[in-house]
Structure formats: structure tokens, C-alpha cells
Amino acid sequence: NLLILDFGSQYTQLIARRVRELNIYCEIHPFHKIPKNLNEFKAVILSGSPFSVRAEDAPEPDLSSIKGKLPVLAVCFGAQYIAHHFGGEVAPSNTREFGRAKLSVIKDAETLFKNVKEGSQVWMSHSDSIKELPSKAVRLASTEDVLNAAYRIEGEDTFGLQFHPEVYHTKDGAQILKNFLVEIAGVPQTWTPARFVDLTVAELKEKIGNQKVVLGLSGGVDSSVAAVLLHQAIGENLYCIFVNNGLLRKDEFSSVLEQYKGMGLNVKGVDASSRFLDALAGISDPETKRKKIGNTFIDVFDDEAHQIQEVSFLAQGTIYPDVIESVSVNGPSVTIKSHHNVGGLPDFMKLKVVEPLRMLFKDEVRRVGAELGISNKLLGRHPFPGPGLAIRILGDITPEKVRILQEVDAIFINGLRKWDLYDQVWQAGAMLLPVSSVGVMGDERTYEKVVALRAVESTDGMTADWVDLPYAFLQETSNKIINQVKGVNRVVYDISSKPPATIEWE
Ligand code: XMP
Structure with missing residues (x-):
């Protein structure tokens, strides 16, 4: 139903994701392989790109079967591409434009920008700017640094956006995509x-x-x-x-x-x-x-x-x-x-x-x-690394160490479930450290292993922060581990974020 033409932007997959959140089916095709069955698509989104439209080796797809025939939303490079090839002008920006900006002087408040208010935050990431709009285009919005932040071509359902509606930092991005796809292009929301x-x-x-x-x-x-x-x-x-x-x-x-x-x-x-x-x-x-x-x-x-x-x-x-x-x-x-x-x-x-x-x-x-x-x-299971406990046993691995860590891990994870904390944590586990420490049990001096517990919140594992687990939970867990797992006499809790630490210790 929706065709996304990919010019190699790191955000192309995000466009697909946002679109599917609207229950709309989409296919991503590389710009040099425009599908033949265009009549099966109701709309097209042109992605961003690491290229400049002015570069010698920039992508040069033939849009003649698309532009003016199907509703088109051209994002960043896409918007510049249309400007560059259809009577406008693209030139290097005076300043690099990355990060947040605020939309102003919004027009088309009833179509593309329906329910988008003045001052709405958008996300920019570009070094070229559209200096002249393509022929027959009208400006739909600006930001402080970008005069032509959005445009529409008269007589067509062709829209250009200099900012990225697909990233979360563009607050009304999903609304804009919905306006384009549902209100303007009439794409059915049946992708469940x-x-x-x-x-x-x-x-x-x-x-x-x-x-x-x-x-x-x-x-x-x-x-x-x-x-x-x-x-x-x-x-x-x-x-x-x-x-x-x-x-x-x-x-x-x-x-x-x-x-x-x-x-x-x-x-x-x-x-x-x-x-x-x-x-x-x-x-x-x-x-x-x-x-x-x-x-x-x-x-x-x-x-x-x-x-x-x-x-x-x-x-x-x-x-x-x-x-x-x-x-x-x-x-x-x-x-x-x-x-x-x-x-x-x-x-x-x-x-x-x-x-x-x-x-x-x-x-x-x-x-x-x-x-x-x-x-x-x-x-709802937490992610678990392919190499399993091997990378949670620091140093060499023996069956005895695996046994110890399995026991510790089970107490920790079962405890999270019992305390209803499991689903609030993105990933949790225990690490067996290659050090022994002195303890005392009864009248006996012990010299046994240290384990570290780790629980993090994250969305994709790329960045993570430790979870502020209740002290009462940590206390109960630590007691259980030391009392029940032979070979462990000390429990510590890992309070490092990623970066600079990683989730796993190895
Ligand atoms: P790090 O430790 O890099 O972990 O912050 C990020 C996520 O990746 C998992 N991980 C692995 N998964 N093989 C895997 O399949 C591995 O070698 C591996 N190393 C780390 C880790 O559990 C976390 O979810």
C-alpha cells in the first residue's frame, strides 16, 4: 500500500516502523529499483540519505512514474531531491543544522499539518538547504534557521519536509505521517x-x-x-x-x-x-x-x-x-x-x-x-545472550561455577517475578566474579565467591541504565543467595549505566 523509496538514510527503517504503528503496510525498495507494479501502491515516501543531491555520485532515480501521479511525501534528502530536479535550488547550509527546531508560520493546517500547532518541535539533520522551492511549490512551514522547512507542490499531492517526521524527537511526527497517509493519500489502516x-x-x-x-x-x-x-x-x-x-x-x-x-x-x-x-x-x-x-x-x-x-x-x-x-x-x-x-x-x-x-x-x-x-x-522474557552464562562467569568456566551462577540467577529472577518487578526490568542477571572475599558464618571464617546482580532498563540494549530496585527486595535476595548458595558469601549490586559500562560484564 505504501512504497518507501530508500536513499540509504539511517532512519529509513524508522519510517517503516512509524508507518506500521499506524497499521499501514509498507515496503521499502532501494531508489534504483523502483517497483514495476506502482499501481499497487497508494502513496510513496522518499527517505533521507547520507548523500548531498549536489554530489556527483548522488542517487538519481527517475521519478516520472511517481511524482504528480501518486501522493508523495519527500523527507530531507527526498525533499531536496525534488527541489533540485524540479526547478528549485539546493545549496550548502550556512550552519550545520542538526537537532531540535520549532515549526512556525504553518500553513495547510487542515491537511498535512492538521493538529500540529505553531512551535511544534521537529528534528533536523542536514547540511544542505533548499534555497529555492521547486516550481509551483508553496512554503508550508519554516523554522528559525530553515526558511523552507516544508512545502507542497500546487496541483499535486507532493509534499517536502526538511525535517524528519519519523524520529521520536519530532513531537508531531506520527500525526504528520498519519495526515499524509490517511487524510491525504487515503491508505487503508488494515495492517494488523x-x-x-x-x-x-x-x-x-x-x-x-x-x-x-x-x-x-x-x-x-x-x-x-x-x-x-x-x-x-x-x-x-x-x-x-x-x-x-x-x-x-x-x-x-x-x-x-x-x-x-x-x-x-x-x-x-x-x-x-x-x-x-x-x-x-x-x-x-x-x-x-x-x-x-x-x-x-x-x-x-x-x-x-x-x-x-x-x-x-x-x-x-x-x-x-x-x-x-x-x-x-x-x-x-x-x-x-x-x-x-x-x-x-x-x-x-x-x-x-x-x-x-x-x-x-x-x-x-x-x-x-x-x-x-x-x-x-x-x-515477555528478558533478552539473554547467545553465549549465556559463559560471559557472566568472569574468568575461566567450570561446571561448579555454572552451578553456582545458575542458583544465584534463579533466586534473583524468581524474586523479580515474585515481587512483580520482572516486567519493569528490561534485562536482569547475575555475574560470578573471579574474586573471593572473607566472610563469617556461624563461628567460621569463610573465603568464598562474590556475585554481582545487574538489572537494567533500556529500549534496545544500545543504551541502558540500572534499575532502582527496592532495598527490601535487594535485602531479601541477598540473604537468600548467601544462605542458600554454597560458595557465595557476598552480593553486590551493579549501579553503572551503559555507556560507559556495558550490560554484560564481558
Ligand atoms: P552489552 O553487554 O554489549 O549487551 O551492553 C547488549 C545486549 O547484547 C547482549 N549480548 C549478547 N548477545 N551474543 C548475544 O547473542 C553476545 O555475545 C552478546 N553480548 C552481549 C546482552 O545480553 C544485552 O542484551
Whole structure:
């Protein structure tokens, strides 16, 4: 319904996200591949770009089939592109214009700027400015530094915005997008999780047919939702593999496996704990730990995938942020990627890849999961790193240390649930420190391990702050840990933000 032409802006995905928040379906296509079936689109958004329209190598799409024919909202570079190519002028700004600004002298208060008030905050990020508007354009708004902050071309539904309506810092951005899409272009707001499920299941059926698919489940939200979607599409031809690397939370392997079976998935649980722990023996360096775990995972998965006859596809729970950042926060995809550099690809990597959640953001994955009937408990799970407790045991890893940390972590996490704090925290866990400290229990002097508890709030894991957990909770948790977990005599709470610290200690 909506076409987003991407000129390479870091914000293009955000446009898509804002649009889908309006329950509108959109497709992003690169500027040099304008789709042929334009009659299937009701409107077009032109994205921003790292390029200047004046640069020799700037994108030069042919907009003749779009401009004046479909409603167009041109953002930043897009707005400059139209000005530059249709009778206006773009020149370097006198000052760099980044950050917040206030809209003034707003016109079109009944269409594009409906419900947008004078002084509304917008977000700028550009070094070129539109000095002359394109032909037949009227100015719709200015800011203190930017005369032509918004324009409309007379006789067309073509609008240009110098600022970014898609970023949260543009306070009325969602309203402006809605005005354009719904009021002006009349795009239907029918893009709901239910519809996503219907369309995706139909697409998967079509693409996969009677062939077999293998998928690595991690216990996390993304791979679980991907599995249930695929299961709806192809049923028993989906073969899920859930590997216990011995570094999961306490009882996680069995409880998650139970949960998956309850959901009707065909899951093979593979307990490869000792293979992982053997590979990790004596290793303290965090990056080496990650590599060993990644490689072992690949080996185990490859062995298991070979047990399935004639499998054609590898399914992954890749989501949008993984695609843009190329670093996955959850699940095995990150380890699979890093293995690319290690030489010959394992056989399962020669399979065709299917990634049904590739277009979704995390909160959308959760909405789709809820639509599929996946329990809130599973959907609300905190992120958990692929290398698991290995990067929460500082220094080398032994089965005894894993046991200690599993016990500590379980007390902490169960406590958060009991105190109704779990959902207020974005991620929580415990770290086992490589130091011992002196304590006293009864009349005995002890010399045992220190654990650190960490609970953070965040939206995407890129920045985070520690959570101000109630003292009474910390007190109860600390007491329980020291009384119940043999080998620990001291508990500390991590009060560092990210940056400069990170969420994990390794
Ligand atoms: P940091 O420690 O970088 O963590 O602040 C940010 C988020 O990423 C997770 N994390 C990982 N996830 N493999 C993963 O799959 C890893 O090697 C890894 N390291 C960190 C971390 O748990 C947090 O959610």
C-alpha cells in the first residue's frame, strides 16, 4: 500500500516502523529499483540519505512514474531531491543544522499539518538547504534557521519536509505521517498482526511447499515466534533444534522444551553441555569464549541437521535490528555470521534461508507472537545472550561455577517475578566474579565467591541504565543467595549505566 523509496538514510527503517504503528503496510525498495507494479501502491515516501543531491555520485532515480501521479511525501534528502530536479535550488547550509527546531508560520493546517500547532518541535539533520522551492511549490512551514522547512507542490499531492517526521524527537511526527497517509493519500489502516500472520503464512506456504525446514530455537522471543509462524504454514515439515549449551539458566532447557512441545512444535532437544564445557575449559578471554561457543554451536547444529533427510531451508528468527546492525542480540544468528570468516561453510549454511520476521521490530514480533497465541510469559522474557552464562562467569568456566551462577540467577529472577518487578526490568542477571572475599558464618571464617546482580532498563540494549530496585527486595535476595548458595558469601549490586559500562560484564 505504501512504497518507501530508500536513499540509504539511517532512519529509513524508522519510517517503516512509524508507518506500521499506524497499521499501514509498507515496503521499502532501494531508489534504483523502483517497483514495476506502482499501481499497487497508494502513496510513496522518499527517505533521507547520507548523500548531498549536489554530489556527483548522488542517487538519481527517475521519478516520472511517481511524482504528480501518486501522493508523495519527500523527507530531507527526498525533499531536496525534488527541489533540485524540479526547478528549485539546493545549496550548502550556512550552519550545520542538526537537532531540535520549532515549526512556525504553518500553513495547510487542515491537511498535512492538521493538529500540529505553531512551535511544534521537529528534528533536523542536514547540511544542505533548499534555497529555492521547486516550481509551483508553496512554503508550508519554516523554522528559525530553515526558511523552507516544508512545502507542497500546487496541483499535486507532493509534499517536502526538511525535517524528519519519523524520529521520536519530532513531537508531531506520527500525526504528520498519519495526515499524509490517511487524510491525504487515503491508505487503508488494515495492517494488523492478524493480517501479517495471514499474509506471512500464505507466503511461506507458497515459498516452501512440501519441502523441509530446519530451525534453531534459542528459547527467546524471536526464534519462538518464527517457529510458530512456520509451523502454521508447513506443520510437521518444520524441524526445530534446541541446543543445551550447558550455559542456560537453571532448569531452562527442560522447561522451555516442555513449553515448545505444549505449543505443538516438533522440537528435538540436544543436550550438548559437555561438548561446550569441554571446548571452554581453561579459557578466560571473553571473545575467545564467544568464538568457541559459536563454533561448537555450528558443529552441533550441523550434526543434528544432517539427521534430517532432505532438508531444503534454514529458518532464522532474524529481525530488523539484526539486519541493520548486523549484530544480533539474541539467538544463534550472531554466531552463524561470525563463522563466515572461519573458512568452509557447514552444510546447513548451504541451505536456502527463510527469515519470516526480517521486516519486524521487537515490539512487533511480540504483537505477532500474541496474535499466534504464544504465552505472555514467553513473549515477555528478558533478552539473554547467545553465549549465556559463559560471559557472566568472569574468568575461566567450570561446571561448579555454572552451578553456582545458575542458583544465584534463579533466586534473583524468581524474586523479580515474585515481587512483580520482572516486567519493569528490561534485562536482569547475575555475574560470578573471579574474586573471593572473607566472610563469617556461624563461628567460621569463610573465603568464598562474590556475585554481582545487574538489572537494567533500556529500549534496545544500545543504551541502558540500572534499575532502582527496592532495598527490601535487594535485602531479601541477598540473604537468600548467601544462605542458600554454597560458595557465595557476598552480593553486590551493579549501579553503572551503559555507556560507559556495558550490560554484560564481558
Ligand atoms: P552489552 O553487554 O554489549 O549487551 O551492553 C547488549 C545486549 O547484547 C547482549 N549480548 C549478547 N548477545 N551474543 C548475544 O547473542 C553476545 O555475545 C552478546 N553480548 C552481549 C546482552 O545480553 C544485552 O542484551
